[in-house]
C-alpha cells in the first residue's frame with residue numbers, strides 16, 4: 171500500500187540551507203538565501219517573469235509596517251516561501267513571503283541608550299540563515315542564533331568588549347558552518363577584527379585582528395608582527411581602527427573568504443601613527459581561509475588613509491573577460507571613488523579607474539597598487555584644511571551595488587559630496603558621545619541659509635553603470651541628490667532601486683531607461699531583492715529613511731525632497747493592487763521661546779552642541795527627517811529639557827543621558843544655542859516668505 175502524506179507547511183523545515191545549497195544558489199532563483207543572494211554577492215537574479223516588457227504592471231502585493239522609525243538598511247532573505255528581515259535596533263521578523271502574514275518576531279532588546287556609541291543610525295543590514303537557524307548581529311555586539319521556525323533564541327554570544335564602543339550593523343554570512351561577523355566603531359577608539367563562530371554551538375572558531383595591538387605583548391599571529399612594522403608611535407592606545415562592518419564574499423572553488431576593512435582611528439595620520447607608515451591593514455581587502463581565518467593575501471587601497479576611505483564597501487566576485495582572457499576577479503567601488511578590479515586568486519590589481527569625481531589622487535599606479543596622491547589632500551602634513559572629492563560619505567557607501575552577467579555591467583549607487591577635513595593642532599581621544607573623525611565637520615556648516623543652499627547644490631547622486639572589462643562608465647542614471655538605495659539587477663533586463671526622493675523605480679538594465687516607479691512615502695536606502703513563491707515572482711525592499719547622511723547633514727539631505735522616516739517592508743508583484751495608507755501628520759512650525767543668553771553662553775552652547783549632539787542631530791539640529799527637529803521641540807521652553815539631556819528620560823528612544831560630559835549649566839547653554847538657532851531660522855523663513 172502506498173501512503174502519501176502531505177505535510178502541512180507549518181511542519182516543513184524552515185531555513186534548511188546548507189553548504190551545498192548556498193554553493194549552488196545561482197541556479198536556485200526562487201530563493202535569496204544570503205545577504206548578496208549568492209556567495210559572490212552579485213545581487214543578480216535569474217528570475218524574468220517581471221521584465222522590461224511588463225514591469226509597468228508592477229504593483230504593491232503587500233506591505234508590513236515596522237515597529238521602529240529609524241533607518242532601514244536590511245536586505246530580506248527568502249527561503250522556501252518564508253521571508254526574513256532585520257530592522258533598526260537589530261529586531262528580526264519572519265513573514266509568509268506570498269501573503270505577508272507575520273510568522274514570528276524577535277526583539278533582542280538592544281539598550282537604546284547605546285545611541286551615542288553609534289556613528290550612523292540604529293541600523294542593521296540583514297540576517298543569515300543556516301540549517302534551520304536565523305543569525306543576527308545586534309547593535310550592542312551580540313551574535314544570536316534563532317530557531318527559524320519560532321524565532322526562539324538557541325544561543326547568544328557577546329562578540330565585543332562591552333566597555334568599548336563597538337557595535338554591529340552588518341549582516342552575518344555563513345561559510346562551512348562558520349558564522350562570520352565583523353564590527354563597527356572606527357571613530358570610537360577601537361581595534362578592528364572579524365570573527366567566526368561555530369554555527370551549531372556559538373563557540374568562537376577564530377578571530378582575525380585587522381591592526382596590530384600593543385607590541386610589548388605577543389602578536390596574535392605572524393602577520394600581525396609584520397603589520398606592526400607599518401605603524402609608528404603608540405597607535406594601540408587608541409585602538410588603531412580598521413573595523414570590518416560590511417563586505418564579505420566567498421569563493422568556494424578557491425576556498426577564499428574576502429572581507430574589507432575601514433579607516434584608521436583617529437583619521438589624522440599624524441596623531442595615529444606619527445604620520446608614518448602604511449598602517450596595515452587599514453582600508454584593505456583581505457583574503458583568508460574560512461575554516462581557520464589564516465591570512466592568504468591582502469591589497470591595501472589607501473596606505474596611511476586619513477579620509478575615512480573604507481574598503482568595507484561590498485565585494486563582488488565574477489568571472490570577467492579582460493583583454494581577451496577570462497579572469498576570476500574581485501570588484502569593489504569603495505568610498506575613495508576608484509573602481510577596483512583584482513585577480514581574486516592573488517590580489518593582483520588589474521584596473522582602478524575613477525567612477526565619480528576624484529580630487530585626492532590623480533590615479534592608482536597599477537605596478538605598485540598605490541594611489542598617486544594629490545599632496546594637498548594630506549591635511550596632516552600640510553596643516554591646512556582640505557575639501558575632498560569624494561569625502562567621508564564616500565563616492566559609494568554601504569548601499570549594495572549589483573553585477574549583471576547578462577549585461578556585463580556593475581551598477582553603483584553613487585554619491586557626489588565634497589567633505590571638508592580640518593587638521594587639529596592638538597588631538598585628544600574623544601569621550602563617549604563624541605566621534606574622533608567627524609567633530610570638526612559638524613560645527614562648520616555656515617549659518618547663512620543661502621550659503622547652505624549653495625553647498626546643497628553641489629550634492630549629487632546617480633547610478634553609474636560600470637563596464638569592468640573596459641574599466642569605464644557605460645552610462646549613468648541621474649537622480650535628484652545623494653544617498654539613494656542599493657540596487658538589484660535581473661535576467662528580465664531590469665534594474666531596481668529605491669531612492670532618496672521617496673520612490674521605488676525600475677530601469678532597463680542595458681540602457682538605464684526609466685520604465686516604472688511607485689511612491690514609497692519615505693526615502694529608501696536598502697537593497698531590493700526578488701524571489702518566487704507558487705510560480706509568482708515578487709520584488710521586496712525595506713523602506714525607511716535614515717543613516718549617516720540625514721543625521722549629520724540635516725537639511726542638506728533634503729536635496730532629493732523632504733523625507734521623514736516611515737519604516738516598512740514593501741513587496742511588489744505583477745498586477746499587485748495593494749495600496750499604502752494615506753500619510754498622516756505634518757511638520758511642526760518653528761515657534762521658539764524668547765532667549766536672553768549672552769554671546770559667550772551661546773558660543774559655549776554651540777561648541778558643546780557641535781561636540782556632543784551634532785553627530786546624531788545634525789550640525790543645525792534639524793534631525794534629517796529621522797530624529798526630531800530640535801528647533802521645533804517643545805522641550806526648548808521647558809525644564810523637561812534637563813530630564814532628557816541629563817537624566818535620560820528618553821533613553822528608551824536612543825537618547826542617552828549626557829550627565830557624564832555635561833553639567834546643568836552646560837546643558838542650559840546648549841538649549842540657549844538651539845533656541846537662538848531656531849529664532850534665526852524663523853527670521854530667515856519670514857524673510858523668504860515676505861513679498
Ligand code: CA
Pocket residue numbers: 356432433478480
Ligand atoms: Ca568609517
